[in-house]
Amino acid sequence: MNAHESAPRVVVGVDGSPSSHAALRWALRHAKLIGGVVDAVGAWEPPSHMGWSAPVVDHSFDREVAERRFADELDRVLGEGRPVEVRRTMVMGEPSDVLLNASRGAELLVVGSHGRSGFTRALLGSVSVRVTQHATCPVVVARAD
Template sequence: MVTPDKPIVVGIDGSEDAVRAANWAVAEADHRGAALLLVIVNDDPARASYAEDAVRKTAEKCRAMAPHLAVDVETASGRPVEELLRQSRKAQLVVLGGRGHGGFADALIGGVSAAVATHGSCPVVVVRRGVPTTVGPVLVGVDGSESSTNALRFAFEEARGAAAELLVMEVWHEGDLLAGPLPSDERDRVQREVEQSLADQVSSLQEEFPNVRSRQLAQRGHPVATLTDAGRNAQLLVVGHRGRGGFGGLFLGSVAAGVLHHAPCPVVVVRNGDDRAK
């Protein structure tokens, strides 16, 4: 949910990936009408000047990109994961680079980004290497669970803010049912059931977001591979943190981790309200 009173927090470590994440966050803050808070976590007092210089330089670049945005900086001490999780409790969104440069404060290496994305109190975006595109659809993976419903709402809001098409995908595969492949007539039956489930999930929110162009795709395949492949043409991939399992389930815990490591576009992980307390 867009909450302009809360900032978008960006984890900074001086790496190119962190700068790329900050650039993405500038555009996001612009259409959300939110302030930007750049946070660098330093666990080595001897590196204090480096940390302050890194966050200051990134802030200057952000202000040059959007002079009208409020951009604040904060240098914190402690462990990166713990501090960024604390920041997530007061943010509407946390944005991180896919990998840092190593070195002080453990940097924002992939493990830190993944840990924050799967335990944060607000949605967390991980911007991987490569230049994020501003064209293409917003892509969301769903499975009918509460977590994916929250992800679907987030994706509708993002598509509306970016004036983008929304592609809603539900992926299923026989491995959820049997050890072997299904007969063709059974595959057809399951496909029809998944298509109906997908239509039901989208219908109520489509009424709430009438100006968002959406299309639905129910597809048989491996969830991580299928969503990653679809993400090649997307500007953002949205997944929930926990799925319901079952034949149509995305097993979102493992899928979230998988797409965080493999998707070529920025990935946002949306957690349940109940999950955030854990």
């Protein structure tokens, strides 16, 4: 077992929103303080799952597109010289479920206060509200800078 396998994990949800960028930066600072690693987690859903009022328009959107966008976003926000190890994970699924699963056994879960949610999620409650109610570890909700 290497040092990173036993290091505390800080899981952060990344969805492209300004508040998720703030959450990522917060998670990096915290992980550095505790000698941990950051698990940056993104969730993607096929476009047909994102809304209920319109037919799917972009049939080309798939896992590869989601992963490329996720990697580009992380590279843009993180830049050079990361203070801690950042592991990237992109999972197909509903964002709050993905984050709750990823945060099992973690030291901390960090999410943004407002993400890129659709109208149906606004009716059902935001990801940050759901994870604060159901996470098995402490949760930090970061606001955009």
